[in-house]
Amino acid sequence: MTSEAATLPASSTRETTDNRIDAIFRGGVAVAGLSVLAALAGAALSMLWGGREAFETFGWKFFTTADWDVGARNFGALVPIFGTLVTALIAMIIAVPVSFGIALFLTEVAPTRLRAPLAAAIELLAGIPSIIYGMWGLFILAPYLGEHVYPWINDNLGQLPVVGPLFQGPPLGIGMLTAGLVLAIMVIPFISSVMREVFLTVPSRLKESAYALGATTWEVVWDIVLPYTRSAVIGGIFLGLGRALGETMAVTFVIGNAYQLSAGLLEPGTSIAATIANEFGEAVDPLHRSALLALGFVLFVITLIVLAAAKFLLLRLQRQEGK
Amino acid sequence: MSAASEKLYRYRRMKNLLALVLSALAALFGLFWLVWILWVTLSKGMSHLNLGLFTQMTPAAGEDGGMLNAFTGSLEIGLLAIVIGTPVGIAAGTYLAEYVNHSKLGTVIRFMNDILLSAPSIVLGMFVYITVVVPMGHASAFAGSIALAFIALPVIVRTTDEMLRLVPSTMREAALSLGIPQWKVTVQVLYRAALPGITTGVLLAFARISGETAPLLFTAGGNQYFTANVLEPMASVPTVMNNFAMSPFENWNGLAWAAAFCMTLFVLALGILARAILLRNKVSHD
Numbered sequence: 001m002t003s004e005a006a007t008l009p010a011s012s013t014r015e016t017t018d019n020r021i022d023a024i025f026r027g028g029v030a031v032a033g034l035s036v037l038a039a040l041a042g043a044a045l046s047m048l049w050g051g052r053e054a055f056e057t058f059g060w061k062f063f064t065t066a067d068w069d070v071g072a073r074n075f076g077a078l079v080p081i082f083g084t085l086v087t088a089l090i091a092m093i094i095a096v097p098v099s100f101g102i103a104l105f106l107t108e109v110a111p112t113r114l115r116a117p118l119a120a121a122i123e124l125l126a127g128i129p130s131i132i133y134g135m136w137g138l139f140i141l142a143p144y145l146g147e148h149v150y151p152w153i154n155d156n157l158g159q160l161p162v163v164g165p166l167f168q169g170p171p172l173g174i175g176m177l178t179a180g181l182v183l184a185i186m187v188i189p190f191i192s193s194v195m196r197e198v199f200l201t202v203p204s205r206l207k208e209s210a211y212a213l214g215a216t217t218w219e220v221v222w223d224i225v226l227p228y229t230r231s232a233v234i235g236g237i238f239l240g241l242g243r244a245l246g247e248t249m250a251v252t253f254v255i256g257n258a259y260q261l262s263a264g265l266l267e268p269g270t271s272i273a274a275t276i277a278n279e280f281g282e283a284v285d286p287l288h289r290s291a292l293l294a295l296g297f298v299l300f301v302i303t304l305i306v307l308a309a310a311k312f313l314l315l316r317l318q319r320q321e322g323k
Numbered sequence: 324m325s326a327a328s329e330k331l332y333r334y335r336r337m338k339n340l341l342a343l344v345l346s347a348l349a350a351l352f353g354l355f356w357l358v359w360i361l362w363v364t365l366s367k368g369m370s371h372l373n374l375g376l377f378t379q380m381t382p383a384a385g386e387d388g389g390m391l392n393a394f395t396g397s398l399e400i401g402l403l404a405i406v407i408g409t410p411v412g413i414a415a416g417t418y419l420a421e422y423v424n425h426s427k428l429g430t431v432i433r434f435m436n437d438i439l440l441s442a443p444s445i446v447l448g449m450f451v452y453i454t455v456v457v458p459m460g461h462a463s464a465f466a467g468s469i470a471l472a473f474i475a476l477p478v479i480v481r482t483t484d485e486m487l488r489l490v491p492s493t494m495r496e497a498a499l500s501l502g503i504p505q506w507k508v509t510v511q512v513l514y515r516a517a518l519p520g521i522t523t524g525v526l527l528a529f530a531r532i533s534g535e536t537a538p539l540l541f542t543a544g545g546n547q548y549f550t551a552n553v554l555e556p557m558a559s560v561p562t563v564m565n566n567f568a569m570s571p572f573e574n575w576n577g578l579a580w581a582a583a584f585c586m587t588l589f590v591l592a593l594g595i596l597a598r599a600i601l602l603r604n605k606v607s608h609d
Contacts, residue, residue, distance in 0.1 A: 019504070022506050028414060029421075032410075032418060036477070039473055042454070043446060047453075050449075101347075101348070101349020102349050102350045104342075108343075118350075129587075131564055131565060132583050135583055136359075139568075140359075189353075216336065216339035217343060222342075248445040253569070292449075296449045299445075303443055304442075307438045308438060
């Protein structure tokens, strides 16, 4: 009896300590979990707040005028926004078919032994820092393109009706097309590894049924694999697009950083991220700084929308899988 | 077989062959650029590699020198970022996997975390500039670390969450049925089971931030000399590479290539190490 009376209070204090620690632990991890939301919201709001002066001063003209003049305190964001969208579009036009080909190769065509190591190599290369792509683009790719490829493009494609003006320009090497190409090379590993992963989720009984009916590999991929994974494939493409839109260093090195609005893809231009990277450190004028923060906010919102769409599309396949 | 179906058969075979050849070409095309970039980085970097790179400070234009201050700076900024980001990331991942796994809040946090994972890093740099650099009055290594921590955080959250969810629920139930409080189950049972995976996540996060340039541009500043004080502006490898590569001076360009070489090797080695840890653990479990 005495021993029981002695242990009872002891065990109940232990229980209360445990409960207290449990509550503290739970509270601690909850704060950490919510900090992810706070980081995202904080980033958006701080930039909106920092950019309010530019938004108030210029209103909608901020988005529609192409005049970016630090000396005259005139800031229109059309050129950087245009550059961001055009370079990302070029990157997607090149990267999507190539990534699809790579994913197809790695899931259906390559010898089984080679598939895993090749996929791992591509994923590893996706981790190479973007500044390396930028340096390679500036020192190696741009001079080569300017000397050997762009003169040819200018002479031949530049004469075509309708699309001709796109391909006219001085063979500088740096410019929108080069930036788009470097971006494409950067996002190919991302898109192709997402595509490969979703292709692997297709149940083999579906594919085997089609093969049993006499379908060719291409028919299986086009009529079975792609329809099954469609939303996730588009999600992967959007993920790559999000990366291309927000990429800074690789673009800053090769886009030329010129404030001019031109249809010619060989002409230098600028993008939102490149403008911020070049000017934010030296911006002393509050209005200039505010305009750059406003640009950052615009970039953030654009990528947020694209990435959210990507996530929705990728989740759809997971739900379909779960059923 | 009739002539018509014979023709259709041949057409389908040709189409298939064409598609497969094109896919192999796409794979070659993709690998071609990546191998080219790797080759240029390695060969150009090798030719500018010397001992002075690791023993001397960043030089003035046209003079000899190395990048010792940038290497130590990068290491310090990166490690501090990991020290800040890891506990928060593991805690957030724990919250996702153990407390709100199937709830709406969990879905929302996972969604936002994935967006943070791909958010433009320069925007996070601006965010830290406003919230840390402006109140402090000047750039500092500490501000750079905070910016990099924001980039490391989602990587760590995601791997912790995924690895904890891979731990069999029978383990949780067995421990809980012994009357062990949940925090102890998490710390002593689940973390131990998920440790290799979480380590991989932290290593991948470190690999990711060691090449990040954009968020450091206006947060960590630059410094021509060595400093270990985190409250001062500090040189880092990516920002120095950025300045040196953009410059017209040949010795600076050479140093930038040598640094690119070291950075690429470091990032690739970390990536391989991270995967090796995960793979070895998987093999030993099977």
